[in-house]
Amino acid sequence: MNKKINVGLIGTGRLGTMYAEFLASRVPAARLVAVADLVPERVERCAETYGVPKVYYNHSDLNDDPDVDAVIVTATTVNHMEIVVDAAEKSKPVFCEKPMTLSLKQAREMKTVIEKQGVFYQQGYMRRFDKGQAAAKQKIDAGVIGKPVVFRGSSRDPYLPTLEYLRPENSGGQILDMAIHDIDIARWYMGEIATVFAVGGVLAYPEVEETGDTDNVIMVLKFENGTLGEIDISRNGIYGYDIRAEVLGTEGTLKVGYLRETPLLVLKAEGVTHDVVPYFPQRFGDAYVSQLNDFMHNLQFDKSPMITIDDGIAGLQVAVAATASLKENRIVSVKNY
Structure with missing residues (x-):
């Protein structure tokens, strides 16, 4: 085609x-x-x-x-x-x-x-097409930092969505809504996740309480290969859209992400300032485009997708397990979901 x-x-x-x-x-x-x-x-x-x-x-x-x-x-x-x-x-x-x-x-x-x-089915996870996230994967596979042993992901949104959207029957809950990309990147870098323990609460916006959801969550992960991970998500990153990933290896560390949108610093007597990434369209616009071009390329040349339906299910499985952990206050095994 x-x-x-x-x-x-x-x-x-x-x-x-x-x-x-x-x-x-x-x-x-x-x-x-x-x-x-x-x-x-x-x-x-x-x-x-x-x-x-x-x-x-x-x-x-x-x-x-x-x-x-x-x-x-x-x-x-x-x-x-x-x-x-x-x-x-x-x-x-x-x-x-x-x-x-x-x-x-x-x-x-x-x-x-x-x-x-x-x-043909291709699952959308645009962060894999982000230049920084993709470069980190290449470095990991090339052994630049030795054996990866700890993953950390962080996603902070700059403002609260509508309460109607936040209701779990619409959003799936904060973990599924906000952490699904971090979970996918964690799997991509480190391998499959064996267990997860999640804690969270309504810490910044009291009005979220009525939805039955949370506004801040931290998840601790153990991968099937024995390595470790942590993901934190927040609805109150009021300073800007802040998305980061870090992998600690036996021979070095990789850090992915940035907060400054424009490569410009304003230096004045009052201090040094810069702008910030407003939200996801600005941060990941190019990644979305690369993802769509990849979809077209796969169809044109009969290629298998990098991100399959199994990746979609695996990420959802971890999110569902983490949500159960949050509600039940216990470590859960992902394979049980």
Whole structure:
């Protein structure tokens, strides 16, 4: 399929609109031919903005479109399974954003259908396409820091989402919503996770209490190879969007991440200042584009994806286990979920 690929985009909210812009302007192998969303004014605005010829008001009609070669799913997570299964049953290659679903049962059902239909599936984890994260993986594999023995991941959001979104039935809970990328990077760098212990609470925003969720969580990990890890996530990184990863090895350490958005320092008598990364579109915009270009390349040249449905399930499995640990205040074994 060494030609332009006609893409249908399902979900035109905040992330979907970003994807539409990227597909229309920064992914040469893609031709965005259709968009779908349950909210008419949202999908119509997206189509008009990016010159998309076809508009649908449900995923099924887009998946039925014979002009659509492949489907990209950026809809609300609770709808992922229905959309992906429908696309797979109509023989459409699928790219699905994280997390693949909110439940392991649904994730495993998705895998069953995808394998039965024999369709291509690529899981979205854009941090693997970030230049810093990818460079660290290369250094680890090359043995630059010796044997990796400790992983640390940190994700801090600059502001609180709506309380409606925070409800676990919508977001999956803070761990699944915020830590799924850190979990994927931890697995990528260190191997599979054997056990997890999570502690957390409502520490910064009392209003979160009514949702049944947390605003700060720390997770301690033990990998199957005996190495260790820690992930901390926070809703109150009020100074900016702060995403970091660190790997301690027997011969050195790797640190990934940055806080300053513009390579500029302002030096005055009052002190030295700089700006900060505002949020994820600025921090990971290029990584999203690289991920989409990779999806197109895999379809064009019949390549297997770096990030498979098994990676999606494995990350979700750890997040579900960590959430159980948080609720039950005990160390849990990931394989039991």
